[in-house]
Amino acid sequence: xxxxxxxxxxxxxxxxxxxxxxxxxxxxxxxxxxxxxxxxxxxxxxxxxxxxxxxxxxxxxxxxxxxxxxxxxxxxxxxxxxxxxxxxxxxxxxxxxxxxxxxxxxxxxxxxxxxxxxxxxxxxxxxxxxxxxxxxxxxxxxxxxxxxxxxxxxxxxxxxxxxxxxxxxxxxxxxxxxxxxxxxxxxxxxxxxxxxxxxxxxxxxxxxxxxxxxxxxxxxxxxxxxxxxxxxxxxxxxxxxxxxxxxxxxxxxxxxxxxxxxxxxxxxxxxxxxxxxxxxxxxxxxxxxxxxxxxxxxxxxxxxxxxxxxxxxxxxxxxxxxxxxxxxxxxxxxxxxxxxxxxxxxxxxxxxxxxxxxxxxxxxxxxxxxxxxxxxxxxxxxxxxxxxxxxxxxxxxxxxxxxxxxxxxxxxxxxxxxxxxxxxxxxxxxxxxxxxxxxxxxxxxxxxxxx
Amino acid sequence: xxxxxxxxxxxxxxxxxxxxxxxxxxxxxxxxxxxxxxxxxxxxxxxxxxxxxxxxxxxxxxxxxxxxxxxxxxxxxxxxxxxxxxxxxxxxxxxxxxxxxxxxxxxxxxxxxxxxxxxxxxxxxxxxxxxxxxxxxxxxxxxxxxxxxxxxxxxxxxxxxxxxxxxxxxxxxxxxxxxxxxxxxxxxxxxxxxxxxxxxxxxxxxxxxxxxxxxxxxxxxxxxxxxxxxxxxxxxxxxxxxxxxxxxxxxxxxxxxxxxxxxxxxxxxxxxxxxxxxxxxxxxxxxxxxxxxxxxxxxxxxxxxxxxxxxxxxxxxxxxxxxxxxxxxxxxxxxxxxxxxxxxxxxxxxxxxxxxxxxxxxxxxxxxxxxxxxxxxxxxxxxxxxxxxxxxxxxxxxxxxxxxxxxxxxxxxxxxxxxxxxxxxxxxxxxxxxxxxxxxxxxxxxxxxxx
Numbered sequence: 001x002x003x004x005x006x007x008x009x010x011x012x013x014x015x016x017x018x019x020x021x022x023x024x025x026x027x028x029x030x031x032x033x034x035x036x037x038x039x040x041x042x043x044x045x046x047x048x049x050x051x052x053x054x055x056x057x058x059x060x061x062x063x064x065x066x067x068x069x070x071x072x073x074x075x076x077x078x079x080x081x082x083x084x085x086x087x088x089x090x091x092x093x094x095x096x097x098x099x100x101x102x103x104x105x106x107x108x109x110x111x112x113x114x115x116x117x118x119x120x121x122x123x124x125x126x127x128x129x130x131x132x133x134x135x136x137x138x139x140x141x142x143x144x145x146x147x148x149x150x151x152x153x154x155x156x157x158x159x160x161x162x163x164x165x166x167x168x169x170x171x172x173x174x175x176x177x178x179x180x181x182x183x184x185x186x187x188x189x190x191x192x193x194x195x196x197x198x199x200x201x202x203x204x205x206x207x208x209x210x211x212x213x214x215x216x217x218x219x220x221x222x223x224x225x226x227x228x229x230x231x232x233x234x235x236x237x238x239x240x241x242x243x244x245x246x247x248x249x250x251x252x253x254x255x256x257x258x259x260x261x262x263x264x265x266x267x268x269x270x271x272x273x274x275x276x277x278x279x280x281x282x283x284x285x286x287x288x289x290x291x292x293x294x295x296x297x298x299x300x301x302x303x304x305x306x307x308x309x310x311x312x313x314x315x316x317x318x319x320x321x322x323x324x325x326x327x328x329x330x331x332x333x334x335x336x337x338x339x340x341x342x343x344x345x346x347x348x349x350x351x352x353x354x355x356x357x358x359x360x361x362x363x364x365x366x367x368x369x370x371x372x373x374x375x376x377x378x379x380x381x382x383x384x385x386x387x388x389x390x391x392x393x394x395x396x397x398x399x400x401x402x403x404x405x406x407x408x409x410x411x412x413x414x415x416x417x418x419x420x421x422x423x424x425x426x427x428x429x430x431x432x433x434x435x436x437x438x439x440x441x442x443x444x445x446x447x448x449x450x451x
Numbered sequence: 452x453x454x455x456x457x458x459x460x461x462x463x464x465x466x467x468x469x470x471x472x473x474x475x476x477x478x479x480x481x482x483x484x485x486x487x488x489x490x491x492x493x494x495x496x497x498x499x500x501x502x503x504x505x506x507x508x509x510x511x512x513x514x515x516x517x518x519x520x521x522x523x524x525x526x527x528x529x530x531x532x533x534x535x536x537x538x539x540x541x542x543x544x545x546x547x548x549x550x551x552x553x554x555x556x557x558x559x560x561x562x563x564x565x566x567x568x569x570x571x572x573x574x575x576x577x578x579x580x581x582x583x584x585x586x587x588x589x590x591x592x593x594x595x596x597x598x599x600x601x602x603x604x605x606x607x608x609x610x611x612x613x614x615x616x617x618x619x620x621x622x623x624x625x626x627x628x629x630x631x632x633x634x635x636x637x638x639x640x641x642x643x644x645x646x647x648x649x650x651x652x653x654x655x656x657x658x659x660x661x662x663x664x665x666x667x668x669x670x671x672x673x674x675x676x677x678x679x680x681x682x683x684x685x686x687x688x689x690x691x692x693x694x695x696x697x698x699x700x701x702x703x704x705x706x707x708x709x710x711x712x713x714x715x716x717x718x719x720x721x722x723x724x725x726x727x728x729x730x731x732x733x734x735x736x737x738x739x740x741x742x743x744x745x746x747x748x749x750x751x752x753x754x755x756x757x758x759x760x761x762x763x764x765x766x767x768x769x770x771x772x773x774x775x776x777x778x779x780x781x782x783x784x785x786x787x788x789x790x791x792x793x794x795x796x797x798x799x800x801x802x803x804x805x806x807x808x809x810x811x812x813x814x815x816x817x818x819x820x821x822x823x824x825x826x827x828x829x830x831x832x833x834x835x836x837x838x839x840x841x842x843x844x845x846x847x848x849x850x851x852x853x854x855x856x857x858x859x860x861x862x863x864x865x866x867x868x869x870x871x872x873x874x875x876x877x878x879x880x881x882x883x884x885x886x887x888x889x890x891x892x893x894x895x896x897x898x899x900x901x902x
Contacts, residue, residue: 007518007581009572033568036527036555041568044520044583051902067458069498072605073524073588074545074557076487094525094555096547098604099592104487104545106525117484117492121460130458132495137524137588141550153549154523450901451502 001347003382003394007044010394020216022329023148025338029398031325038145038153045398046325048346050156053324054135055450056187056343057158064180064239066131066160068451071113073137077103079112083297092140106139111294111316114161118312119300125165128302128312131173133160135321149322150282150330151218156322163295163312165304170289170313174206175245177287177317181210182232182252184319185284187445189341190328192284193227194252198261206289206315209259211281214330221281223257224271282327289315338399339421342445347380348372349438350400352391354407356383365406368416368431375439396421402441404434452798454833454845458495461845471667473780474599476789480849482776489596489604496849497776499797501607504775505586506901507638507794508609515631515690517582517611519902522564524588528554530563534748543591557590562745562767565612569763570751576616579753579763582624584611586772601733601777602669609770614746614763616755621740621764625657626696628738628768632661633683633703635770636735638896640792641779643735644678645703649712657740657766660710662732665781672732674708675722733778740766789850790872793896798831799823800889801851803842805858807834816857819867819882826890847872853892855885 009030018024026032031046042050058068077095080086086093086105094106107113114132122130135158145153162173178194185192190212197209211221213228230252238244256271258264259281268276295301295311304310320327332339340346351369355361365381372379380400382391388407395403405417405426415428418437429437460481469475477483482497493501509519528546531537537544537556545557558564565583573581586609596604613624629645636643641663648660662672664679681703689695707722709715710732719727746752746762755761771778783790791797802820806812816832823830831851833842839858846854856868856877866879869888880888 005516007520007572007583030572033571035523035530035564035567036525036553037551039523039525039527041523041564042521043568044518047520048902050521065456067495069458069495070493070501072486072490072492074487074490074590074605076490079486091550094547094549096545098545099542099594102487113486113492116486117494120484121458121481132458139525143550154525451499451506 001380003380004384010397018148020147021333022150022326025329025333026148029338032149038142040149040152045346049325049344050322052344052448053188054321055448057135057184057319057321058451059448060180060184061133061160064176066133069132070134070136071107071110073107074104075107075113077105079116083112083294092142094139094141108138108140110159115294115298115300118163119298122302125302125304128163128165129169129173131160131162133158148326150326155320158319158321160317162315165302165312167313170315172242172245174287174289174315175249176239179237179245179248181285181319185210186232187343188324188328189343190331191228193223193257195221195257195259196262197259197286208253208287209283210285212284212327212331213279214282215280216330217280217282219281219283220260221279222263222268223277224255225275225277227255227257282330284324284327285319287317337397340399340401342401342442345401347400348377348442349379350395350403351379351381352395352403352405353383354388354405356385358408360411361406361408364411368404371435375435377438402438452829452831454831455835461848469599471598472784473601473777476780476784477599480789483600489593491600491603496797500776500795501773503795503899504639505772506899508586508635508770508772509902510899511631511635512584512611515627517584520583521585521587522558522561524558525555526558526564528556530567534563534745543593545590545592559589559591561610566745566749566751569614570749573753576753576755579614579616580620580624582611582613584609599777600773606771607773609772611768613766616753618764621766623693623696625738625740625766626700627690630688630696630699632736632770636661637683638794639775639779640794641782642679644674644708646672646708646710647713648710648737659704659738660734661736663735663778663782664730665733666731667781668731668733670732670734671711672730673714673719674728675706676726676728678706678708733781735775735778736770738768788848791850791852793852793893796852798851799828799893800830801846801854802830802832803846803854803856804834805839805856807836809859811862812857812859815862819855822886826886828889853889
């Protein structure tokens with residue numbers, strides 16, 4: 001993409017009403033625009049990252065054997081009356097009447113609809129295990145939406161639902177989700193720690209939240225420092241293997257890590273003092289096992305091997321897709337702007353032309369651009385007639401992890417400059433070597449395939 | 452995908468309330484499930500096709516130089532009051548109040564929001580031309596939703612908006628859209644004819660609808676038979692070239708083709724009698740040029756080269772993404788089910804195992820499956836313990852364009868059977884040759900890259 005033909009409305013001023021850094025940077029980098037309280041338009045740069053994150057979530061869910069589909073945003077109130085949640089949900093549920101005066105609502109979550117799909121079609125234990133999921137817009141009418149996309153009213157969320165014959169199978173589904181979430185967050189350059197959580201209004205026995213450590217997090221968290229040494233890495237995993245998945249659960253949840261809601265001072269104090277940590281965290285996902293709560297209320301049963309009708313064991317599992325943009329920025333920025341991890345960057349590399357209009361420099365930029373595109377990358381080429389300082393400031397603000405700078409002085413020596421956004425370190429190398437380096441970097445961060 | 456692990460709830464009975472064939476087939480093939488009147492859940496198979504169509508639309512819009520972003524589904528009523536449409540839009544607009552008693556609505560279209568984004572950031576003619584678009588869920592509260600996804604209430608739509616300095620530039624944007632739409636529909640295996648249309652409530656001077664000929668179409672159409680000989684094909688086009696785009700417009704709109712709304716009997720009768728056609732058509736897209744209607748009402752101006760503030764010339768351009776599934780099925784099915792064009796098929800090829808449980812046959816199916824996956828395809832392998840007839844019926848119903856049948860008898864001679872869903876013709880060939888043939892077929896129908 002050539003910047004002169006893109007729509008990237010960066011702001012020079014720091015928006016006054018944005019209280020946290022990710023909100024400020026998303027506004028300044030031209031990623032989002034508020035249209036009403038807690039409701040945002042996703043401008044091209046923001047939408048590009050949103051979609052990339054969505055595609056990573058799809059990739060990892062599909063690898064785990066979970067099946068994508070999509071529910072409508074608007075639902076009839078009837079199903080929610082059946083589960084007993086319509087009256088209980090409170091003012092966060094946005095309700096409306098259609099032209100025929102029927103009660104409708106904007107889905108804040110979708111246990112009821114997925115349970116209804118299940119009970120409409122599935123009759124036998126032989127069709128289990130089954131995990132269905134969607135990534136879809138949700139709405140929760142927060143009293144005080146704030147922090148940009150971190151606590152918006154309209155938000156994009158992955159929500160998955162497992163249907164299993166037994167509690168044991170459902171806990172395997174729980175573990176599959178835990179593993180797939182660990183992989184998902186790491187691929188986005190995030191460390192998200194599973195912490196024992198409170199089940200809240202959905203209700204349930206087993207539940208973990210995934211929290212990214214950040215000073216601006218809404219939750220206070222307490223953990224054993226050893227937990228931050230754990231990474232899933234690129235180990236192989238067979239999602240069908242119960243023992244393998246259980247072992248990962250144990251590895252990642254055996255050390256103390258809780259939010260203030262479930263914090264237990266006595267247990268915490270058993271950690272050796274030098275390993276005790278108190279910090280703040282941003283919730284980016286949650287997994288629940290809630291047994292037969294919905295299947296009993298809504299009659300989601302199957303015939304088991306003995307011919308008995310039994311309610312299925314369920315769980316629901318969510319990732320805050322739009323919220324992740326905020327979380328990633330909170331965890332990865334500096335005073336000049338965003339620093340995208342390679343896995344989610346909207347463009348792989350920026351090209352800065354130091355002397356726009358100079359025939360040789362323009363030619364070198366064009367040929368580098370063409371080579372990067374031919375190699376399967378999306379470069380963002382700043383081809384505007386701006387001074388170098390303004391171009392660098394824009395690139396730093398929008399946070400592309402790598403920048404190639406091309407000017408007449410370097411070209412005389414046959415070199416361009418490759419700069420890391422994270423470290424600020426630069427090296428001079430030939431254009432061919434720069435392309436080769438970009439290839440090596442992104443070989444470890446393949447673009448999501450998505451759907 | 453192995454069918455035993457997929458969620459494909461096909462129905463044996465023909466749903467009684469579905470009046471048209473695409474609605475019946477989408478229900479029977481387990482693609483959609485109605486959740487309320489005119490509101491559907493997209494089951495895995497339906498969602499897969501929806502996403503593929505969405506990705507084709509993205510591919511072709513990006514090639515045309517248009518920039519993707521995304522608006523929220525819910526909007527404040529304020530912008531619609533500014534444009535004057537809030538009171539005029541009528542009962543099709545779904546309105547609601549949030550917890551702070553503010554008037555909100557579910558976006559039926561997004562001229563106001565895009566115009567607001569434009570006026571918030573763009574100041575100079577130098578930032579033009581600019582075309583922004585989204586693919587997002589919309590809602591229109593139809594009195595009598597019917598025909599499945601063809602006339603639903605919640606629907607998925609691509610809507611694009613061009614912002615140009617002059618009428619001439621805006622008409623070039625109009626032409627770019629026309630060209631990109633022709634390419635989009637052809638890539639989906641559809642012939643969609645641009646027909647002079649009525650501008651309706653959006654208002655405007657120049658507008659064409661794209662109609663797919665089908666007996667079940669909602670509009671009566673009148674056209675010169677010569678128009679159905681036109682194809683865009685794989686010709687090269689430079690979307691920045693005004694003359695090239697104008698020539699395509701002229702080629703595809705110079706022959707008579709109108710809906711009943713704009714039909715002119717006198718002009719029609721000038722067509723030689725043997726070329727006059729009356730038929731029915733399904734609208735799958737529309738392009739509009741409406742000049743400065745919204746930019747004047749909402750103050751979307753730029754400074755021109757002389758320093759004068761002038762309102763921009765705009766148009767809006769839509770493709771009915773969810774409706775396209777219905778239109779494609781109406782245009783491509785037989786008595787046994789759907790016949791997907793290669794460009795949009797949910798799986799590239801079906802594999803039918805005639806003797807599930809037989810070691811040699813199972814092994815041959817597994818190895819063919821692995822080879823197809825390695826070659827980048829998505830096969831659907833029917834690995835259920837069902838008799839051959841049931842497996843064939845399912846494959847025919849869900850409409851994969853190619854099927855490979857593997858049984859012990861063929862394997863004795865080293866062959867499998869490759870069958871075209873469209874023609875019903877089969878040929879016996881070695882498994883390697885079958886994979887090679889699939890490669891050749893899909894070389895002409897590359898999967899969309901999407902976003």
